[in-house]
Amino acid sequence: MSGSEGPDPILLTLFANRFMSVAEAMGRSLQQTSISTNIKERLDFSCALFAPDGDLVANAPFIPIHLGSMSFAVKYQMKLYGNDLKEGDVLMTNSPHAGGSHLPDITIISPVFHPESKETIFFTASRGHHADIGGILPGSMPPTSVNIFEEGAEIVNFKLVKEGIFDSKGLYEYMIDKPAKYPGSSGCRNIRDVESDLKAQVAANHKGIQLLHQMVEDYGLKTVQEYMYHIRNNAESSVRNLLRDVAKRLNTNILTAVDYLDDGSPICLRVEINEDEGSAVFDFEGTGCEVRGNLNSPASVVHSAVIYCMRAMLDLDIPLNAGCLVPLDVRIPSGSLLAPSRTAAVCGGNVLTSQRIVDVVLRAFHACAASQGCTNNLTFGAGGKDSDGRAIAGWGYYETIAGGSGAGPNWHGTSGVHTHITNTRIGDVEILERRYPVLVQTFGLRQGSAGAGNFRGGEGAVRELEFLEPLQVSILSERRTRAPYGLEGGEQGGLGRNIWVKQRREEDGDAPADGLPNTREINIGGKATIRMGKGDRLRIETPGGGGWGLPGEHDGVQSDGLGDVKRWAARGSLAEREAAQAGF
Structure with a gap:
């Protein structure tokens, strides 16, 4: 069924939908157990599954800007903790420096261990936009912010749950005490709602862990992980074919586009397609420098926008996953507004600049207005x-x-x-x-x-x-x-x-x-x-x-x-x- 014979197409479809159904079940759990308007009513959250190496495996159709960048957050935590993770541990992060998008988007990451070998076989993760995490203005999306300290609590890494014990004291320190130390900033204005929604995210991750264990029990770990990689390879192959088709349709392997933010900052893109390999270089050279404002965009968000565009242009029913990025070499100039300094404000970059990146990519591919x-x-x-x-x-x-x-x-x-x-x-x-x-x-x-x-x-x-x-x-x-x-x-x-x-x-x-x-x-x-x-x-x-x-x-x-x-x-x-x- 696998190996040299290739994946069974029926099983490939079955596992693709089975993985997506796990993410969907996580999302239903999160919506049902959360209390905030943001998560329960507006559905501003995402849930996804990740391979042992941190690559995105599958997701339900939640927020694309979350899904492409969450893999960066998972991999960052893997580097920090290495093998220092145990059953019942749950990690929390929101820092753009650590694969986050902007600070109100808090990512909760749970390792999935094999019940016998205790090796990490998957990760489940959920990212939710919380209505307030401190900063200079209510809502933690200040239009006037010029550095990240004005935008609220920043968490690079925090073990929110340690071997099954929820760390409320540490959470309060990160969410209330630390951001309030910055002049003019406040801690989280409604910590009870935030804490409750974080617990809902932990529960959603646990739901995913239960369903993955059931899948492994049904099919065996070897088959489940084989098809996890087959799904990723299928997405990679689809993107390679798309790139070849685009070069043929447009009769060129060089695509360019530029658009401007309202302040005049350019976002430039040059795509060079290698038709033989079905690969491409996405070069953002010429993009404007970091801005004194919050339209700077973390590199993880740039990758999210690119992976979204590639998936959107595919006329195939496949999950958005890490395979979409394998044929692409995304190059972002250091010091630009797409790769800003460590303390740059970013709350607008995630929600606004990301949309402009999408417009630029789709313009280069001549896909739509x-x-x-x-x-x-x-x-x-x-x-x-x-x-x-x-x-x-x-x-x-x-x-x-x-x-x-x-x-x-x-x-x-x-x-x-x-x-x-x-x-x-x-x-x-x-x-x-x-x-x-x-x-x-x-x-x-x-x-x-x-x-x-x-x-x-x-x-x-x-x-x-x-x-x-x-x-x-x-x-x-x-x-x-x-x-x-x-x-x-x-x-x-x-x-x-x-x-x-x-x-x-x-x-x-x-x-x-x-x-x-x-x-x-x-x-x-x-x-x-x-x-x-x-x-x-x-x-x-x-x-x-x-x-x-x-x-x-x-x-x-x-x-x-x-x-x-x-x-x-x-x-x-x-x-x-x-x-x-x-x-x-």
Whole structure:
């Protein structure tokens, strides 16, 4: 069944789905046992299985930006601990230096030991975005951060569970005491929710361990691990064939693309394909230097974006795994915003720069027009430190907001969805309004924001929230000055906008006057944090997707043969799309 005869295709499919089902079961466990809006409702988490060498084996379709980079986190911990791991140990990390994405994404890693030999046969891991882990602002996604210490607790390595004993004291030290030592920063504002969700991640990992042990019992370790590597080899072979096909289709083995962040920083890519080997060099030389802000992106995130693009362009039903990267040599210039210094701020690099990397890769491969290129990160909350430096208990809320996806050679873009590597839900209106002092005044599609073309881009969204008490409100967004590009003559998508609808108040020296409205509108730009008063509103208008081809040539019938780029680009739940299309 294996070896020189190659894998049995039926068993290959069976094991691919069996591994994915383990990750899916881990995800269901995490959702059911978590308590935060972020994890339980928005599903901002990922679960995956890893080989004994730390390579990604399989995952369910969670958050692609997590899945590509988690392997870096697992391998980093393997180097640190070596053989110093025992049954019942669970590791915790979030540092970008140690394979993390940004600090709110905490990774929990559990080794899986063979019941008899006690050798490590797998790792299970889960990564969840926690609503607050300290830092200078509630929500731990400060748009103004200039170093990593302002973004909250950083954990390079911590044994959260040691031989079955949960270390609450050590957790509190890492999450509350250490980040509060930095001037202007607070520790975690709601440690009880974070601790509960971390325990849910530990439980999810344990669920994966149980199911893997059952699989080994059913088939034997030798067969299970053989097919684990067959699955990886299958993905590698698929990517090699894709690279050969692209070179043939475009009649060149050199692909180039460049796009710019809103601050003007370029992201450059040159892909050189070796058709004989089916391999390629992805060289980001020419990309801008590290920025004094938070749009720097850890190298693990760059690899996540690349592995996502390769999987998205494959028209095959295979798991996203480490095999997708084997034929690729990814080169990132040191000191660039894609390989920043140890203390660089990165919270925007994970959620925004990563989207721009995807746009650049897909542009180089001429796969589709640009999607919204943003995740429109909204945070608000209370607590932290008062003017005397005393800690105040509080809370933080975080959500990402949908936009338009890009059109392709035979499909329209999709309106009002999370695009590419985001794949989270947005907070349900009823839950949001019940748990937090806000009202959702508007949630719908942003008409006129789609790029026109033979195939049109998707429409962005409009989301307007009214705050019922004074709160610190922050927005971290892109594509506010540089629009999503169209291809083959298609027009660009609409730029995003963030508008503060501010109540006129006498105490602000701005009392309502006869003939003037009671509010005024202020464009706050792409990255801002504001102390909003009672009755103030924030209206977020998200970017649309770019169009494909010259306008006016399409008959209005969308092709059914869409391919995986289209299916993977338009993320988000059907319920979310329907809510936006119906308007609120």
